Each structure stands twice: as structure tokens, then as C-alpha cells.
Amino acid sequence: MKSEILYPGAFPMVRVELAAGEHIKAESGAMVASSPTVDIESKMEGGFLGALSRKLLTGEKFFFQTLRASRGPGEVLLAPTVPGEIVIMELDGVNEYLVQKDGFLAGAESVSIESKMQSLSRGLMGGEGFFILRISGKGTLILNSFGAIHKIELKPDQEYIVDNSHLVAWSATTSYNIEKAASGWVASFTSGEGFVCRFRGPGVVYIQSRNPGSFGNWIRQFIPVSE
Amino acid sequence: MTEFHPNALCFGHEFPASGAPCLVHVEDHGLTIAFAHDTAESRSEAVSFSDLTVSAGGQDHDQLVLKWTGPQGERTLYLKNPDVIRTFRQAAPDHLTAPLERAAERVRQVRHRRRMVWSAVGGIVLAFVLGLWFGADLLVELAVARIPVEWEQKLGESAYKDFLAQQDIVKEGIARSAVEEITHRLTAQIPNNPYKFEVTVVKSDVVNAFALPGGYIVVFTGLMKKADSGEEVAGVMGHELNHVLQRHGLERIVKQLGLVAVVSIVLGDQQGLVGLAKQLGVELLTLKFGREQETEADLTGLQLLYRAKIDPSGMISFFQRLSEKDEGRMEWLSTHPMSQGRADRLKAELAAMPKLSPAPFTFEWAKVRESLGASLLTGK
Known part of the structure; x- marks a missing residue:
């Protein structure tokens, strides 16, 4: 399996080359185009209950799609x-x-890929919800962000503070605590940050340069209200 | 050469920030750490137990963290493979036992605390759900009491208009005036009536009648044709009027909306809340009343008939007849399930009331039915 990012920047696509018989799991609806040799199967990763819990609890799509080069080598966008x-x-x-x-x-x-329950404080205040995905194993993993993606590298015991809604992925060797952004409660929220995550290395933290929630709030004012 | 199967991550100044995958072997004197041989030379390092400090680390504090300073500088090793951790604990000399125990204790504490917190949350949620389940009726009553009649009327009116737009309405004739007379006889007996009742006769073979919040009542000609007397229709209408007066429709809506709203909030699905508002119109027409609400409407309906000097035995016999016959489209029964208990209850109630001298209606029921049959025939 070989993968390559096309049109890097705001509107990229990934081209994945599959050898005959090879397959890849993708978020449902992620396929843009493919060779005719590639078949799409939808698959509930972790069984029906696993998929259901992922749908209900993480908001992740119910099905993953499996793209399989069953009739010879091919590529998928x-x-x-x-x-x-x-x-x-x-x-x-x-x-x-x-x-x-x-x-x-x-x-x-x-x-x-499995759903993982966070601790109560992280779930309530971390901004990612109670459930996140724990991804392990060996092979290619393709992540996407809202805005640009930025990698923060942490040495052992090095700390870094991230606004919780900008988190994309972080390695399991890091640990983090949820904190108020400013020393007082009122200042925390009036500063527009609310809660932040204090990460401690070693490991890497991927963050996104835009906050989906804030973007949603901003765009809401332009949506015409019916009636 | 065999494939490299790393079992730990090593951190150091020359390694990538995500750590270098490495293969840890526990030996008598300490550890040997072999790194992937992407370069020609295969590298490995050794560290003795005496140089190590141990702690717990990682996202869930469930990884064993070993630190030491070697010839290559500071090293941090993250172990999470249970077999390696077990072997390490067995081989570790005495001076590491206490820190290892502390690290293990830390893991147990974190797990224990998490379990405690989640069971507490689970308990609170359960208590909340149980409280809602049993206290729901009280909450619903409180909520319904705060809804002004004007809102209720608007709600009912829009559903009423939507419904009637697709129906064939009986605008004039003896059937309509008969229903108007029944309505007038009944509503005149309602003290402090806040509703302006509006009754429409709809041409349809469906044996049904229903009331919408705000006082909008629909009677189908199918029901009138099934009835043997005006008193029987009056019985059904008395029952329906009381669903409105007791605000049963609103209670059901508040209950249903409340449940969906709670579920939506819990599951974080705001789309569901938006969709709810749109669902409202549909919900109104498919409302089913609860058993207690039916009984309440039965009893208050009976009393209303009594006050209006309409013979209530018509109501009881009609209800019974509707439940016996399992023919045609008895829709009224699907939304108002009839039981022998309900009829018996009404009979007992009626027997306890002083003898009534009923005042007859001005219309002749046989003619009303005839007009319906005739109009339906010409209509088709």
C-alpha cells in the first residue's frame, strides 16, 4: 500500500495505491473516486455493538467502508x-x-480502531466528548484536521498547553490535565479559551489551526432563518 | 534476518519525538534495548538495574516508565506490554521493588478512582432517570399548567388546518346541524370554559373522532353512521371534549417531547431537537392517550352528559358495541382502546348518580343517518 497527498493545503485528497487483494478502511463517505478494480464494502468495525457505540458515543460514522482491490491492483482517492x-x-x-x-x-x-472512554473531567471539559478513538497496530494511518495540522514534539517531561478544541491526535505516552485557561473562572471564560489541556511529554501532539465549534458559531450568523 | 517486533518506545535526544520503537530484553543484570536496524549497523544499548528509576506514566498512567542516564545521555523507556512488565518485575532487584510497587499502586488508584467516578455518575444518572420516570407525571402537570391557552390553540389550530386541508368536509346539512346541536348542548354545561370549541364533520368511512389541543374536534361520518342515536355520538364527543378540557393532548406532547429532549441532550444530538419542533404537527394527529387519561375523560365525559341532560347510557352502549365488532376501520378504538373494565366503571358511576330525565335532541337521528348515506352515495 502506497499513499500520497494530492493538492496539499486546504482541500487535499489522498491517493492510495492498493496491490491486488489489499484493502484499506476509510471513514464512511470518504471515497471520492477509485479504479474499477476496487470494491466498496461497508463494515462495522468491532461488530454491531461496537459500531453502534461508536456512532452514539463518539459521533463517528456508523460504518467504516472497506475499499478492497479485489479484482487486481488499483487506486482510491x-x-x-x-x-x-x-x-x-x-x-x-x-x-x-x-x-x-x-x-x-x-x-x-x-x-x-476502538472507542475509548475518557475520565470524567477530560470527557466533560476536554471538548472531545467522553469517547475518543484509540488507534494502534501496524501500518498506515491517515488523519485529517480542520485547517492546517501542526505537530508539537514533546521531550520527556516537557509541557505544552493546547486549547482543547484544537486537538486532533496525541500519542499514548503523553498525559494531560484539564485546566482553566486563566487563573480565575470568570477570566477563563471571558478570555474566550475556557479550558485548556496541559500536555506532558514524551510524545507528539497534533493540533488543528482552526476550531470547528467556533467556526460553527461564526457561520451560524449568516444562515438565513426560515420565516 | 527475522522481522523486527518492537515491544517498547524509547525516548532520547537523538530519537524522534514520538519515540524510537525498540525491543527490550530483561536479563539478570538489567535490560538490553535493541533498536530497528534501518541503518546498516544494528544498535543496542544495555542498562543495569542499579541505574534505573521507575514510575507510572502515559495517558492512563498504565505504562511503566524507566529512566536512566547512559553514555548516550538521558533515556526514557515506555513499557506497556504486560509480559515485559511482568518479567521486569520478577527480575528486578530489591531496591526497585518499592518504586515498582508504588507505580503499580498508582495504576490501581487511577483505575479505582475512575471506576468510582463512573459508578457515581452512573448512579446519579440512574437516580435521575428513575426520578424522571416516577416524577414525570408531576413534572408534566407543572409544565402543562404553565402553557397558556392561546399557545395551545395555535398549536392545535395549525395541525387542525393541515389535517382539514386534505379532507372532504361536510359544510351544511342535517348531519352538520345535528353535530352542532350536540356540541352546543355539551359546551353550555362547561363552567369557566376557556376554549372556543370548533367541530368539523369530515366525510370518511373511518369510524373515528378526535380532539386536538385548543378545542378543535373532528368527527368522521363513519362514526355517525355506526351510531344508533344522537346520544351515542354525544357520548363520544363528551369524551373527546374532556380530553381537551383536561389538556390530555398537551400532557402527552410535553411528555414525549421531554423524553426525546432528554435523550437528545444526553446523546449530544442537537439535530434531534431541531427535528422535534417539525415533528410536532405529525405527533398531534397520532397522539395516543394513556389509560388514566381515558378513564378521566370517560368519567368527566359522563358527568358532562349528565349535566347536559343527555342520556349517558348511549355512551356506554356505543363504546361496548364498538369494541365488540371487529369490522371495518374502527380507528377510534385503536386510539381509545376499550375494555370491559372501562364500561363497567362507567356503568357503576352512572348507577350512583340520581335518576336523570333526559331532554331529547331536536333532530331525528334516523334522518341524519339517511342524509349521510345518501350524500356518501352521491359523493362517490
């Missing part, structure tokens, strides 16, 4: 729903990433 960058990572079997629910675009079949 994949794109996320939102404008923003795509990043391709190679998982080595020991690295494990926690991914915010909208961050997953596609992954090799050998990559495992």
Missing part, C-alpha cells in the same frame, strides 16, 4: 468532509495514538 490538511503516519506496532472523533480519515486493515 479519499477526501475528508471539512476543509483542512491531511497527514499520513506509519504506525510501528508500539506507537499508539488517541484521536479525536472527527480526526480519522483512513487506515490500513492492520490498524485497529
Whole structure:
């Protein structure tokens, strides 16, 4: 499997080349185009209940689609729903990433995806909800962000503070605490930040340069109200 | 050469920030750490137990973190493979036992605290749901009491108009005046009536009649044809009028909306809340009343008939007859399930009332039915 990002920037696409018999899991609806040798199967990763819990709890699409080059080698073009960058990572079997629910675009079949419940405080205030995806295994993992994606590298015990709605993915070797953005409660919210995450290395944290929630609020004022 | 199967991540100044995958072997004196041989030379490092410090780390504090300073500088090793951790704990000398125990204790504490918090949350949610389940009727009553009649009328009116737009309405004739007379006889007996009742006769073979919040009542000709007397129709209408007066429709809506709203909020589905408002019109027409509401409407309907000097035995016999016959489209029964208990209850109630000298209607019911049959024949 070989993958390549086309049109890097705000409106990228990924081209994935599949050898005969190879397959890739993608977020449902992510396929843009494919060779005629590629079949689309929808698959409920983790069984029906797993898929149902992912749908209800993480808001992730109910089905993943499996794109399989069943009749010979072929290629697939994949794109996320939102404008923003795509990043391709190679998982080595020991690295494990926690991914915010909208961050997953596609992954090799050998990559495992499970819903993971966060602690109460992280779930309530972390901005990603109670459930996030834990992605492990070996192979290619393709993530997408809203806006540009930025990688923060943390040395052991190095700390960094991230606004919670800008999180995309972070390695399982990091840990984080939720904190108020400013020292007082009122100042925290009037500063427009609310809660932030204090990450502690080692590991990497991928963040997105735009906040989907804020963008939604901004765009709402332009949507005509019927009646 | 065999494939490289790393079981740990090593961090150090020359490694990538996401850590270098490595293969850890636990030996008698300490650890050997082999790195992937992407370069020609295969590299490995060794560290003795005496140089290590141990702690718990990672997202859930469930990884074993080993730190030491070697010839290559500071090293941090993250172990999460349970087999490696077990082997390490067995081989570790005494001076590491206490820190290892502390790390394990930390993991247990985090897990325990998380379990406690989630069981507490689960308990609160359960208590909340149970409270809602049992306290719902009280809450609904409180909420309904705060809704002004004007709102109720607007709500009912829009559903009423939507419904009638697709129906064949009986605008004049003896059937219509008969229904008007029944309505007038009944509504005149309602003290402090806040509703302006509006009754429409709809041409349809469906045996049904229903009331919308705000006082909008629809009677189908199918029901009138099934009735043997004006008193029987009056019985059904008395029952329907009381659904409005007791605000049963509103209670059902508030209950249904409340449930969906709570579920939507819990599942974080705002789309559901928006869709709710649109659903409202549809809900109104498919409302089913609860058993208690039916009984209430029965009893208050009976009393209303009594006050209006309409013979209530017509109501009881009609209800019974409707439930016995399982023919045609008895829609009224699907929304108003009849039971022997309900009829018995009404009979007992009626027997307890002082003897009534009923005042007859001015119309002749046989003629009303005839007009319906004739008009339906010409209409088709």
C-alpha cells in the first residue's frame, strides 16, 4: 500500500495505491473516486455493538467502508468532509495514538480502531466528548484536521498547553490535565479559551489551526432563518 | 534476518519525538534495548538495574516508565506490554521493588478512582432517570399548567388546518346541524370554559373522532353512521371534549417531547431537537392517550352528559358495541382502546348518580343517518 497527498493545503485528497487483494478502511463517505478494480464494502468495525457505540458515543460514522482491490491492483482517492490538511503516519506496532472523533480519515486493515472512554473531567471539559478513538497496530494511518495540522514534539517531561478544541491526535505516552485557561473562572471564560489541556511529554501532539465549534458559531450568523 | 517486533518506545535526544520503537530484553543484570536496524549497523544499548528509576506514566498512567542516564545521555523507556512488565518485575532487584510497587499502586488508584467516578455518575444518572420516570407525571402537570391557552390553540389550530386541508368536509346539512346541536348542548354545561370549541364533520368511512389541543374536534361520518342515536355520538364527543378540557393532548406532547429532549441532550444530538419542533404537527394527529387519561375523560365525559341532560347510557352502549365488532376501520378504538373494565366503571358511576330525565335532541337521528348515506352515495 502506497499513499500520497494530492493538492496539499486546504482541500487535499489522498491517493492510495492498493496491490491486488489489499484493502484499506476509510471513514464512511470518504471515497471520492477509485479504479474499477476496487470494491466498496461497508463494515462495522468491532461488530454491531461496537459500531453502534461508536456512532452514539463518539459521533463517528456508523460504518467504516472497506475499499478492497479485489479484482487486481488499483487506486482510491479519499477526501475528508471539512476543509483542512491531511497527514499520513506509519504506525510501528508500539506507537499508539488517541484521536479525536472527527480526526480519522483512513487506515490500513492492520490498524485497529476502538472507542475509548475518557475520565470524567477530560470527557466533560476536554471538548472531545467522553469517547475518543484509540488507534494502534501496524501500518498506515491517515488523519485529517480542520485547517492546517501542526505537530508539537514533546521531550520527556516537557509541557505544552493546547486549547482543547484544537486537538486532533496525541500519542499514548503523553498525559494531560484539564485546566482553566486563566487563573480565575470568570477570566477563563471571558478570555474566550475556557479550558485548556496541559500536555506532558514524551510524545507528539497534533493540533488543528482552526476550531470547528467556533467556526460553527461564526457561520451560524449568516444562515438565513426560515420565516 | 527475522522481522523486527518492537515491544517498547524509547525516548532520547537523538530519537524522534514520538519515540524510537525498540525491543527490550530483561536479563539478570538489567535490560538490553535493541533498536530497528534501518541503518546498516544494528544498535543496542544495555542498562543495569542499579541505574534505573521507575514510575507510572502515559495517558492512563498504565505504562511503566524507566529512566536512566547512559553514555548516550538521558533515556526514557515506555513499557506497556504486560509480559515485559511482568518479567521486569520478577527480575528486578530489591531496591526497585518499592518504586515498582508504588507505580503499580498508582495504576490501581487511577483505575479505582475512575471506576468510582463512573459508578457515581452512573448512579446519579440512574437516580435521575428513575426520578424522571416516577416524577414525570408531576413534572408534566407543572409544565402543562404553565402553557397558556392561546399557545395551545395555535398549536392545535395549525395541525387542525393541515389535517382539514386534505379532507372532504361536510359544510351544511342535517348531519352538520345535528353535530352542532350536540356540541352546543355539551359546551353550555362547561363552567369557566376557556376554549372556543370548533367541530368539523369530515366525510370518511373511518369510524373515528378526535380532539386536538385548543378545542378543535373532528368527527368522521363513519362514526355517525355506526351510531344508533344522537346520544351515542354525544357520548363520544363528551369524551373527546374532556380530553381537551383536561389538556390530555398537551400532557402527552410535553411528555414525549421531554423524553426525546432528554435523550437528545444526553446523546449530544442537537439535530434531534431541531427535528422535534417539525415533528410536532405529525405527533398531534397520532397522539395516543394513556389509560388514566381515558378513564378521566370517560368519567368527566359522563358527568358532562349528565349535566347536559343527555342520556349517558348511549355512551356506554356505543363504546361496548364498538369494541365488540371487529369490522371495518374502527380507528377510534385503536386510539381509545376499550375494555370491559372501562364500561363497567362507567356503568357503576352512572348507577350512583340520581335518576336523570333526559331532554331529547331536536333532530331525528334516523334522518341524519339517511342524509349521510345518501350524500356518501352521491359523493362517490
